[in-house]
Amino acid sequence: MRAVIIHGPGDIRVEEVEQDTVENPTDAVIEVKAACVCGSDLWPFRGLEKVDAGARMGHEYVGVVSEIGAEVKNIAVGDWVVGSFVASCGNCEICVDGDPSGCINREFMGGVGTQAEYARIPWADGTLVKLPAAPTPEQLRHVLAASDVLGTGWFAADAAAAGPGKIVAVVGDGAVGLSAVLGAKALGAERIIISSRNPQRQALAKAFGATDIVEERGDEFADKVVEMTGGYGAHSTVEAVGSNEAMHQAIRATRRGGSLGFVGVSHGVELRGAELFGALIHLHGGPAPVRRYLPELVDRIYSGEITPGDVFDLTLPLDQALEAYQAMDERKAIKVMLTP
Structure with a gap:
């Protein structure tokens, strides 16, 4: 599959990598339908944050579930889903108290990389929210914003x-x-x-x-x-x-x-x-407890009450990820959506 890889400051490439698969029984894999570049992605791109050469990039995503682990109960293959940029178990005391981004088992999705054709989602039941219906192209933009910036x-x-x-x-x-x-x-x-x-x-x-x-x-x-x-x-x-x-x-x-x-x-x-x-x-x-808000935000988006995807003023195919980073770095775009 194709994925966005960073090799150094300013050095963003789209490369063929091994297909993501379920690694743990609590994982799911999604076919990414939309991803994007975050302002926080620009810190390593600019060389202002440590760059792990060869690391995958991205932590925002909307997609369709293509595989689930044996312990995943809340979602099924074929579901349209959105999730937080922090994977959380949903069961620990911190999650139950409403702070899933502080989950004792948390995994930051930037360590997985969602600017790709597929992405493994740890702790799928505690991280993903099933959408009420397949989103229209317009709704897709808005739901993607809910994954992090909204x-x-x-x-x-x-x-x-x-x-x-x-x-x-x-x-x-x-x-x-x-x-x-x-x-x-x-x-x-x-x-x-x-x-x-x-x-x-x-x-x-x-x-x-x-x-x-x-x-x-x-x-x-x-x-x-x-x-x-x-x-x-x-x-x-x-x-x-x-x-x-x-x-x-x-x-x-x-x-x-x-x-x-x-x-x-x-x-x-x-x-x-x-x-x-x-x-x-x-x-x-601190890191926003996005999973806490996602059900409400999805409802507001599907009702047409809010249009957070208006922050996306440029859409590019995944293969043009470097151009997406450059556009945001140079403030030529507020936020860029990538379509695998």
Whole structure:
């Protein structure tokens, strides 16, 4: 089968690899119908994260089950499914408590690689959600977004306690930040302020529910948010970048007693105890528990209530994976869908 392999910074290739098969009785194998490139995939592509030469890439997926292990009970061959970017058993105390991305048995799908024609899904019963019907081409885009960026953005808004009467600030205008806008709107936020300088992303942010666009960054963004909120700052802030600057921008934009949901994969973030102590904020984040939200998100997508797949502004065949990475790296595309 064909799969996307990284050999070094900027070196993405589509190669023939051994066909994925069931390795454990709790596994399933899916024929991947849609995958995509994530912002977190760009860290190794740019050489800013350790590159394991020869590793497969990708962790977002929608597909049709082609094989199941002997202990898989909840799905069957032929089912259309979507799953989280973190495989989880669904049975341990952490999963039962609603934090499947922290599962004691978790496996990150990036270690499997879903930018491929087929993919092995560990812990299939705890990871996969059966779709109510075969998706239309339009629904396929939206369901694919639920596998990571929508679920992550939704978690960020939820972790930041977005809701009725709340002012939400979003740091980061990538697919996750834009999804956080959509999530905050769906959760009932009164006002949503996003930091963005890109006209295309600004337009999508407004379509998803943003009420205010602020082009400033860093302290200037935080100062603007404080000014716009009568000197207080946002009730709820989302950090969807992962850089030190973005995290501190988010902290400074949050009012005392407010909440900050951070979901950007951390690279070089340094937090000072004195700053956090004085900020008096609630800080929650990390790998999003996407599996917790998937059933609700799928229902909202199939009802037509939300259209998260609008973040995909470029679709390419799997064989053009390098072009997909380059388009996102150069910010020529918000998010690229790959069709095996």
